[in-house]
Amino acid sequence: MTFSAGATLWVTTFVEPQWGLAKLVTEHAQGASPEYWKPDTMAGHPVIYYTGQGSPEFCNLAIGITDTSYVGVNVLQYNVISPREQGSCKATTAVAEQVLATITGRK
Numbered sequence: 001m002t003f004s005a006g007a008t009l010w011v012t013t014f015v016e017p018q019w020g021l022a023k024l025v026t027e028h029a030q031g032a033s034p035e036y037w038k039p040d041t042m043a044g045h046p047v048i049y050y051t052g053q054g055s056p057e058f059c060n061l062a063i064g065i066t067d068t069s070y071v072g073v074n075v076l077q078y079n080v081i082s083p084r085e086q087g088s089c090k091a092t093t094a095v096a097e098q099v100l101a102t103i104t105g106r107k
Helices: 021-029 088-104
Strands: 008-016 036-042 045-051 058-066 069-078
Touching: 008 088, 021 045, 021 058, 036 088, 045 088, 058 088, 069 088
Parallel strands: none
Antiparallel strands: 008 069, 036 045, 045 058, 058 069
């Protein structure tokens, strides 16, 4: 993946072993992550792109691994303001695809 000149990424990954995506869905229904919410799939796994931040620099992604666990990937893209889908969420997708390939052993 190619990033814009001058772009700086802050990437965080984590595992949430006790909650599945259903908890995020419930929290969203109660008002969490109102700025951006997009359910999707990635390599056969359910995912949710989300953020409660107004700036398009932020994009979080939760990858459903089991019914009760997910892997989170958070990306903050500094110095380049572009629409979320072409900027921070595109970077988040690239990182998440690599994380998922590592977890599942796929290339």
